[in-house]
Amino acid sequence: MPNLTTHFCNATFNNPLMNASGVHCMTIEEINQLAGSAAGSFVTKSATKAARIGNPEPRYINLSLGSINSMGLPNNGLSYYLEDAINRQKNAPDKAFILSVASYEGYHEYVENMKVIEESEYTGLVELNLSCPNVPGKPQMAYDFADTKRLLTDICAFYKKPFGVKLPPYFDLLHFDKMAEILNQFPIKFINSINSIGNGLYIDPKTDTVVIKPKAGFGGIGGEYVKPTALANVRAFYTRLRSDIEIIGTGGILSGQDAYEHLLCGATMLQIGTQLEKEGLTVFTRIQTELLKIMAEKGYQTIDEFRGKLKEIN
Numbered sequence: 001m002p003n004l005t006t007h008f009c010n011a012t013f014n015n016p017l018m019n020a021s022g023v024h025c026m027t028i029e030e031i032n033q034l035a036g037s038a039a040g041s042f043v044t045k046s047a048t049k050a051a052r053i054g055n056p057e058p059r060y061i062n063l064s065l066g067s068i069n070s071m072g073l074p075n076n077g078l079s080y081y082l083e084d085a086i087n088r089q090k091n092a093p094d095k096a097f098i099l100s101v102a103s104y105e106g107y108h109e110y111v112e113n114m115k116v117i118e119e120s121e122y123t124g125l126v127e128l129n130l131s132c133p134n135v136p137g138k139p140q141m142a143y144d145f146a147d148t149k150r151l152l153t154d155i156c157a158f159y160k161k162p163f164g165v166k167l168p169p170y171f172d173l174l175h176f177d178k179m180a181e182i183l184n185q186f187p188i189k190f191i192n193s194i195n196s197i198g199n200g201l202y203i204d205p206k207t208d209t210v211v212i213k214p215k216a217g218f219g220g221i222g223g224e225y226v227k228p229t230a231l232a233n234v235r236a237f238y239t240r241l242r243s244d245i246e247i248i249g250t251g252g253i254l255s256g257q258d259a260y261e262h263l264l265c266g267a268t269m270l271q272i273g274t275q276l277e278k279e280g281l282t283v284f285t286r287i288q289t290e291l292l293k294i295m296a297e298k299g300y301q302t303i304d305e306f307r308g309k310l311k312e313i314n
């Protein structure tokens with residue numbers, strides 16, 4: 001019988017599945033439910049310095065092929081998630097997880113938030129979210145290559161704990177080259193690829209109306225719509241980044257086959273957003289069962305036997 005044991009950033013996990021940030025991770029109660037679920041690990045809602053109520057509703061809608069959202073960074077503030085993270089580390093030091101950090105105000109808030117974490121007792125993994133598409137008037141940091149390089153330079157000058165970055169999808173091979181060349185210059189431990197495809201538009205055919213209220217209906221697209229883009233991003237970075245930078249594959253994971261494809265492209269951990277929102281916490285057991293079945297059929301005992309081994313046509 002194959003097993004799903006996964007090593008990521010010097011920690012060991014029962015399986016590679018996690019929630020994607022934003023889904024089921026806003027409150028300590030939801031985080032506790034994730035921690036007690038069949039997921040191998042979890043990530044918290046992207047935190048800003050101050051607590052925020054986010055954009056007006058409706059701001060998240062499930063669609064038959066995925067989802068659209070413009071949440072606008074509703075969260076309980078960095079100190080809420082950081083204090084909880086410190087408690088978790090004390091109570092269960094072997095159960096690694098990821099603290100997600102964002103910024104509402106822009107560049108300087110990213111730096112300040114990372115300073116707060118550096119000066120805290122928390123020593124676990126941090127995901128620096130450079131790709132929130134839903135703050136009116138604020139661009140996605142990781143689409144500005146020069147600013148991203150400057151920000152990582154500023155942060156790495158003082159930040160000495162393990163961290164990675166959450167990236168938006170890229171759509172041009174030269175952009176993969178350029179971003180990988182920047183990331184390879186910094187001591188990051190992982191990337192998470194992809195965030196939602198930013199600023200899509202869904203129209204209700206019955207009413208000729210957009211389906212979410214913020215930003216005239218424009219919002220981040222997730223789910224089935226995004227899998228080919230997610231796989232391309234995971235593969236493009238797997239083939240360009242330093243071998244010690246690990247990859248969290250996120251985007252379009254609805255089944256064991258989707259999980260298997262992300263692993264073939266080179267992902268180590270796998271995050272599920274839209275399908276977790278649609279199906280609830282039982283998604284984790286279902287996808288593990290489906291993935292184990294595929295591995296058994298192909299004769300694999302461990303994920304390491306096929307991770308990254310996508311075949312090309314010669």
Ligand code: DHB
Binds near residue numbers: 069070134
């Ligand atoms: C939000 C959406 C994102 O895709 C993200 O990375 C961070 C925050 C949001 O709208 O809350």
